[in-house]
Amino acid sequence: MPPPESTATAAPTLAPRGLAATCVRQVKRELAIARRRGSEWINPLLFQALVIVLFPLGISPEPALLATLAPGLLWVTALLAVLLSLDALFRSDFDDGSLEQMLLSPQPLPALCLAKTFAHWLLTGVPMALIAPLLGLLLSLPAAGVATLMAALLLGSATFSLIGAVGAALTVSLPRGGVLLSLLILPFYIPVLIFGAGAVNAAIAGDPVTAPMALLGAMLALAIAGAPFAIAGALRISVDG
Amino acid sequence: MRGKQIGMWKLIHKLGSPKWCYQLCGRLQPVFWIAAAALLAVGAVWSLAFSPPDYQMGDSYRIIYVHVPAAILAQSVFLAMTFASVVFLVWKIKLADMAASVMAPFGAAMTLLGLFSGAVWGIPTWGTWWTWDARLTSMLIQLFIYIGIIALRGAFSRPEQGAKAVAVLTLVGVVNIPIIKYSVSWWNTLHQPATFTLTERPAMPESMWMPLLLMVLGFYCFFTALTLYRLRSEILKRESRTRWVQEAVK
Numbered sequence: 001m002p003p004p005e006s007t008a009t010a011a012p013t014l015a016p017r018g019l020a021a022t023c024v025r026q027v028k029r030e031l032a033i034a035r036r037r038g039s040e041w042i043n044p045l046l047f048q049a050l051v052i053v054l055f056p057l058g059i060s061p062e063p064a065l066l067a068t069l070a071p072g073l074l075w076v077t078a079l080l081a082v083l084l085s086l087d088a089l090f091r092s093d094f095d096d097g098s099l100e101q102m103l104l105s106p107q108p109l110p111a112l113c114l115a116k117t118f119a120h121w122l123l124t125g126v127p128m129a130l131i132a133p134l135l136g137l138l139l140s141l142p143a144a145g146v147a148t149l150m151a152a153l154l155l156g157s158a159t160f161s162l163i164g165a166v167g168a169a170l171t172v173s174l175p176r177g178g179v180l181l182s183l184l185i186l187p188f189y190i191p192v193l194i195f196g197a198g199a200v201n202a203a204i205a206g207d208p209v210t211a212p213m214a215l216l217g218a219m220l221a222l223a224i225a226g227a228p229f230a231i232a233g234a235l236r237i238s239v240d241g
Numbered sequence: 242m243r244g245k246q247i248g249m250w251k252l253i254h255k256l257g258s259p260k261w262c263y264q265l266c267g268r269l270q271p272v273f274w275i276a277a278a279a280l281l282a283v284g285a286v287w288s289l290a291f292s293p294p295d296y297q298m299g300d301s302y303r304i305i306y307v308h309v310p311a312a313i314l315a316q317s318v319f320l321a322m323t324f325a326s327v328v329f330l331v332w333k334i335k336l337a338d339m340a341a342s343v344m345a346p347f348g349a350a351m352t353l354l355g356l357f358s359g360a361v362w363g364i365p366t367w368g369t370w371w372t373w374d375a376r377l378t379s380m381l382i383q384l385f386i387y388i389g390i391i392a393l394r395g396a397f398s399r400p401e402q403g404a405k406a407v408a409v410l411t412l413v414g415v416v417n418i419p420i421i422k423y424s425v426s427w428w429n430t431l432h433q434p435a436t437f438t439l440t441e442r443p444a445m446p447e448s449m450w451m452p453l454l455l456m457v458l459g460f461y462c463f464f465t466a467l468t469l470y471r472l473r474s475e476i477l478k479r480e481s482r483t484r485w486v487q488e489a490v491k
Contacts, residue, residue, distance in 0.1 A: 163413075166409075166410075166413055170393065170406045170409060170410060171393075171396070173397075173402070174396050174397065177396070180392055180393065180396050183385070183388070183389050183392055184389040184392075184393060184410060186385070187382045187385040187386050187389065187417075188386075188413070188414075188416075190378070190382055191420070222416075226413075230409055230412070230413050233330075233409050234406065234409050237402060237405040237406050237409065238402075238406070
């Protein structure tokens, strides 16, 4: 006996999607949301630019002094800007229930978390690396350090996004998790900051940058391998309790 | 083989039962209190009065008898918390979480004591309270991780949700332990290398490291005794609705 035709048409047919296709859709979705709510990813960048402006005014506009501080200041402000953007990472998805849908998806959750974090990096780390030369100009960063700064920021900000996503996932169910999130995450950002600023300083001094860049890459590799599982576990805890 | 396996499971289930653990802790507790008191008393008198002064640092080196045990405990407590967190996340044994929760403040206190005694020692030997040395910085990060763990637990209104979140954060935080351990070997630092290693004899004469060993063991016994004591109160608090607790405290 053939199955009744009505059931076949009534239920919307959900063609099973592959893992790669789902991840691509996840990234596209995040980018579409970012396009519609521009302030969410532009504001952290503006914040970074504004904080950079504060230093010449607050310390001294002396170019030689600013040049020595520039690598560290650019890294610290980038770190703070990422920190500001993290609270929104899962917040709206948690509030409107799409996070639950993500948890119910048949695809492995760590992979989806990795895709979501990748989108976050595209929207914070990459623009940050792109505007870094401009901000460096404001701080009279020596030209020898610019290329290394951009490359190091690209690597380091990806680690920031991955570690930060763990903290954001742990605190997403808390009503006022923002300050706690910074308290949890900042200690883990310190190694990236040390080697990121170290790479730029080495480039300015004319030393080889291979060692700090390799360490930044190693930290990113470790974060890619471990963080998605921690994010997935933390999300399940935050949603299911 | 199969019988042995069942026996092991029985033991794990027994260990996971708060009532049984409460009684076991009560029986073990006096042993560790006595051992801690004896070791710390002998170690303190020996190290302060009888061990010889250092030929360079004079008597100021005696801070080592507090500094090294505190620093070792700061890391051991974190490893114990990591172990407890794994047990809690994998086997859902609530007792493991109770143990992790009572250990965290002690670990933070030991980290602070290690940093403080190091700063006090820094003045006569290095001429400064603080330097941004790899070992000091990684210990400071450790302190912030401890504080983060304690703060995260307090932030949740549902304790069982907070327990799981803390377990995940502890597993993430353990990456800092190897950094602390090897910071003195990877970087060329002001801080001296490890005092005790399993493979080599200490660089100090026996009259100096023997009391130090007693102090380290004493700190471990004190930590164990205190954990057993606090675990008992935690069990009573969390199981306060069960009949056996109400009968026990009556």
